[in-house]
Amino acid sequence: MNVSQSLRDRLEALAERWPANAARLASYRLSPMLDRRIDCRVGGEYGWSMLFTRERLGIEWQAEGVAAAHVDLSEKDWADVLDGRLGIISMVFAGRCQFPKHERYVLSKLSIVLQSLATMTRQA
Amino acid sequence: MNYTEILCDWAASLQASSIPAECDRKAKEQLKNILAASILGVGAESSQGVLRAFNAFDRGGPSSVLGTGRRMAPANAAFVNAFFAQIFEYEDWVVYSHSGASVISTALAMGESEGCDGRELLTAIVMGNEIAGRTGLAIARGAYVGNSLPNHQVDSAFIAARMLKLTPRQYEDAIGLSSFVAMEPCPLGFMTDSKGLINSFPVHAGIVSAYMAREGLVGGRGALEHPAGFLSTVSEFLDLDELTRDLGSKWVLPTLHSKPYPICGYNISPIHAALELHREHAIDHRQIDHVIVYAAGVTLYAGNRFQAFETSIFDKIEKREASHVPLLFDVPYPMAAALVDGELTPRQYDRAHIFDPVIRDLAGRIELRVDPDMHEAYYRFQYASRVEIYMKDGTVLSKYVPQMPGASDNEFDVDAKFLSATGPVLGERRAERALELIESLEDVDSVGRLTELLGPAGTGAA
Numbered sequence: 001m002n003v004s005q006s007l008r009d010r011l012e013a014l015a016e017r018w019p020a021n022a023a024r025l026a027s028y029r030l031s032p033m034l035d036r037r038i039d040c041r042v043g044g045e046y047g048w049s050m051l052f053t054r055e056r057l058g059i060e061w062q063a064e065g066v067a068a069a070h071v072d073l074s075e076k077d078w079a080d081v082l083d084g085r086l087g088i089i090s091m092v093f094a095g096r097c098q099f100p101k102h103e104r105y106v107l108s109k110l111s112i113v114l115q116s117l118a119t120m121t122r123q124a
Numbered sequence: 125m126n127y128t129e130i131l132c133d134w135a136a137s138l139q140a141s142s143i144p145a146e147c148d149r150k151a152k153e154q155l156k157n158i159l160a161a162s163i164l165g166v167g168a169e170s171s172q173g174v175l176r177a178f179n180a181f182d183r184g185g186p187s188s189v190l191g192t193g194r195r196m197a198p199a200n201a202a203f204v205n206a207f208f209a210q211i212f213e214y215e216d217w218v219v220y221s222h223s224g225a226s227v228i229s230t231a232l233a234m235g236e237s238e239g240c241d242g243r244e245l246l247t248a249i250v251m252g253n254e255i256a257g258r259t260g261l262a263i264a265r266g267a268y269v270g271n272s273l274p275n276h277q278v279d280s281a282f283i284a285a286r287m288l289k290l291t292p293r294q295y296e297d298a299i300g301l302s303s304f305v306a307m308e309p310c311p312l313g314f315m316t317d318s319k320g321l322i323n324s325f326p327v328h329a330g331i332v333s334a335y336m337a338r339e340g341l342v343g344g345r346g347a348l349e350h351p352a353g354f355l356s357t358v359s360e361f362l363d364l365d366e367l368t369r370d371l372g373s374k375w376v377l378p379t380l381h382s383k384p385y386p387i388c389g390y391n392i393s394p395i396h397a398a399l400e401l402h403r404e405h406a407i408d409h410r411q412i413d414h415v416i417v418y419a420a421g422v423t424l425y426a427g428n429r430f431q432a433f434e435t436s437i438f439d440k441i442e443k444r445e446a447s448h449v450p451l452l453f454d455v456p457y458p459m460a461a462a463l464v465d466g467e468l469t470p471r472q473y474d475r476a477h478i479f480d481p482v483i484r485d486l487a488g489r490i491e492l493r494v495d496p497d498m499h500e501a502y503y504r505f506q507y508a509s510r511v512e513i514y515m516k517d518g519t520v521l522s523k524y525v526p527q528m529p530g531a532s533d534n535e536f537d538v539d540a541k542f543l544s545a546t547g548p549v550l551g552e553r554r555a556e557r558a559l560e561l562i563e564s565l566e567d568v569d570s571v572g573r574l575t576e577l578l579g580p581a582g583t584g585a586a
Contacts, residue, residue: 024496027503032265032361087425090432104267105360116421116494
């Protein structure tokens with residue numbers, strides 16, 4: 001799928017912001033989400049994969065390998081999530097995002113980290 | 125020895141003389157704080173429904189239902205009291221575990237039933253917090269945060285076992301029995317009165333299991349740490365050494381955080397900052413243009429969860445698809461109510477407030493952002509926030525709160541909370557007597573002397 005330029009811009013901005021903030025955002029308690037690939041879908045179609053490490057936020061545009069967690073949202077919901085206006089967990093409560101038991105430890109932490117990264121106004 | 129065995133031996137042999145004075149002091153703070161939360165909670169519509177439900181099958185017993193004059197079987201009284209303590213999210217936590225509603229409800233119901241004295245009640249409270257704090261630390265990297273940590277069927281079993289004077293091996297049986305059906309909360313329940321049950325079912329299981337262990341039921345060994353045991357069932361990641369690290373020398377209770385407002389712990393500092401600004405500047409809420417709140421990431425995680433519905437959470441409350449509970453985890457609504465009323469109490473969660481268009485309008489102009497320093501500090505137990513109120517005349521009022529009131533390094537007046545919460549129900553004189561009794565709990569010969577003061581005015585001791 002072609003991911004809209006609008007979402008690409010948001011993702012690239014987050015990836016750029018991550019290295020300077022990773023140490024503060026990924027505490028020991030949140031660390032289980034690190035080094036795990038997360039596949040992201042837009043309206044049911046593959047969009048991109050994210051991989052948070054302590055050094056970088058990698059964005060891949062082609063499906064490859066097995067993901068630890070999956071997030072499937074509409075274009076509008078993704079825009080809200082990547083802007084930090086809402087969290088992935090907000091979409092879960094609204095019934096618009098799956099929350100399978102074996103992926104919860106990644107998704108709950110991803111929600112915190114992604115929204116924090118998107119809404120912080122000062123960088124390290 | 126395995127972890128479960130070590131904890132059971134320690135809990136069964138714990139002597140009051142081994143407990144630091146600071147732990148006893150914090151145990152009294154927790155007792156006062158949870159009694160206040162519970163007795164305030166009696167007034168909730170859902171609490172009255174719980175009482176009616178239990179009245180249909182519980183014909184009476186030795187343990188008091190707080191603020192009601194009713195007595196029930198110990199497990200039932202603990203169930204109901206834990207609901208009262210949780211329904212306005214007005215309780216506490218140690219390290220990561222919301223322990224008070226579980227520990228106090230179990231210890232009071234069992235202490236009264238078993239005729240324990242005040243000293244033993246204090247010891248059980250201290251021990252129960254150690255178990256809750258340590259099991260919470262062991263599963264802190266799993267999927268659950270805050271009040272969701274699913275560990276209270278363990279601490280309640282330890283407390284009940286202690287008050288039944290079980291042997292250490294019977295403790296292990298009680299833990300194995302209690303933790304067999306591992307209870308994890310469905311997140312959806314945080315939209316409804318279900319959330320009030322978050323400690324109720326676990327304490328019921330813990331108490332019943334201790335009685336069964338006394339009667340010889342086999343619950344097994346090593347239930348906490350076994351690869352097919354309780355902790356690995358409720359958490360994807362385990363830090364098992366936290367269960368016994370510095371046991372008996374480094375205590376959990378000094379980390380107690382008691383809530384000064386009925387709200388999720390992540391949101392206390394933002395609310396406090398807003399109320400401080402309201403007090404310092406006599407803010408007219410009609411002159412507020414918008415508000416920006418800076419806090420840790422978990423504040424957004426909790427406070428933003430209910431804002432993506434197709435129709436708003438308020439519509440769901442109006443249709444009774446949700447109760448006031450999600451608003452206890454929100455920031456915009458309670459902050460708006462606090463800025464309009466100059467206070468945040470259970471009253472601000474009644475339907476008149478929830479459907480007040482003035483509060484709703486202001487709530488829609490409150491925005492949350494993460495501050496990375498505050499986010500990092502949160503994981504060192506520093507609950508900071510900064511609130512900026514932009515007035516229509518261009519004035520900007522700002523308040524930074526480096527630590528929440530109620531934290532161990534920033535205590536608030538829990539006695540005042542106790543008296544204001546319990547006085548209208550118990551009568552002012554009896555509320556004051558109950559407070560005095562808690563202060564000298566070591567010298568009280570029976571838990572019943574305290575609980576007889578905790579019924580409504582006109583019942584129990586004068």
